[in-house]
Amino acid sequence: MARPWERLRRGLLLVVVLAFACGVTRPAAAAGEPVVVATIHPLTAIARELAGNWIDGHTLLPPGASPHTFEPRPGQMRTLAGASLIIAVGQGLDDWALQLARSAQRADVLLVGDEVAAAGLGIDFSGDEEHHHGEPAEDPHRHGGAIDPHVWLDPVLVRDVIAPAIARRLAAVLPGREAEIEANLRAFQEELSRLDADIARLLSFPGSKAFISYHSAWRYFARRYGLEEVATVAGFPGREPSARWVADVVRTAREHGVTVIFAEPQLSPKAAETIAREIGGRVLMMDPIGGPGLAGRERYSDLLRYNAGMLADALAAAR
Ligand SMILES: [Zn+2]
Numbered sequence: 001m002a003r004p005w006e007r008l009r010r011g012l013l014l015v016v017v018l019a020f021a022c023g024v025t026r027p028a029a030a031a032g033e034p035v036v037v038a039t040i041h042p043l044t045a046i047a048r049e050l051a052g053n054w055i056d057g058h059t060l061l062p063p064g065a066s067p068h069t070f071e072p073r074p075g076q077m078r079t080l081a082g083a084s085l086i087i088a089v090g091q092g093l094d095d096w097a098l099q100l101a102r103s104a105q106r107a108d109v110l111l112v113g114d115e116v117a118a119a120g121l122g123i124d125f126s127g128d129e130e131h132h133h134g135e136p137a138e139d140p141h142r143h144g145g146a147i148d149p150h151v152w153l154d155p156v157l158v159r160d161v162i163a164p165a166i167a168r169r170l171a172a173v174l175p176g177r178e179a180e181i182e183a184n185l186r187a188f189q190e191e192l193s194r195l196d197a198d199i200a201r202l203l204s205f206p207g208s209k210a211f212i213s214y215h216s217a218w219r220y221f222a223r224r225y226g227l228e229e230v231a232t233v234a235g236f237p238g239r240e241p242s243a244r245w246v247a248d249v250v251r252t253a254r255e256h257g258v259t260v261i262f263a264e265p266q267l268s269p270k271a272a273e274t275i276a277r278e279i280g281g282r283v284l285m286m287d288p289i290g291g292p293g294l295a296g297r298e299r300y301s302d303l304l305r306y307n308a309g310m311l312a313d314a315l316a317a318a319r
Pocket of ligand 1: 068150215216217237
């Protein structure tokens, strides 16, 4: 027998389908700006940089939720049904949205993870076994995805692949705005070049570059800036790690002289706190998602600056 939310979701999908079948008008900004829906805040933030004044932008993932543990709700399905463009990561991260996106038949769907994979710039999971420290089969990102889906956390990938792909799709739903979107893209790309240079400078000091993240979200960032993610607190985001996993992370932290363990606002900090206590270190926050109204974590480049600052603090503490 299906779990209650499964039944609920099926029922709501039916409602969406029936709404189309009965010719009900599209909800939310039927007149005016096209509705652009992204699964996670950073993708909405990038779309706003490129066409902020001309779109009705929405994020499916509510503030404080993790894309790894999220289950969609009725209001979000209504938003999707009115969308002209849906922007998702793909690669197994936000399958919950892709199932729903199929009901929004009028929408163009862009998967930025697929764009990165097609450009040959994805990080392959299979070549990365040693970073998992055991229990690799537990990695939820492996379900369906061929590359690590956390592609938005490398500003150079955003500059060179993700932002241009979003700009092309926005231009398609905003006829007559092509030149303006192109100009916004150029300005945003210049900002990202400055951001990249600033982060590289911030993190370019001698000494250990080993860090322990909460979950394996930072491999693209680490590859870009020469850092080494030596362990993750949660092998499976949303599930408390086993005692054996925790002991393994504690040993790795001691081996590498790591004194800061990262937590994330979207997931429980309990295991990070346990490990930090064991090694006599402390917990700092990294945030792969950010959100509206979060000071310093709303705009894309601010979010990346925030995280680079946290990593710099963690690495400085280990010296
Ligand atoms: Zn993740």
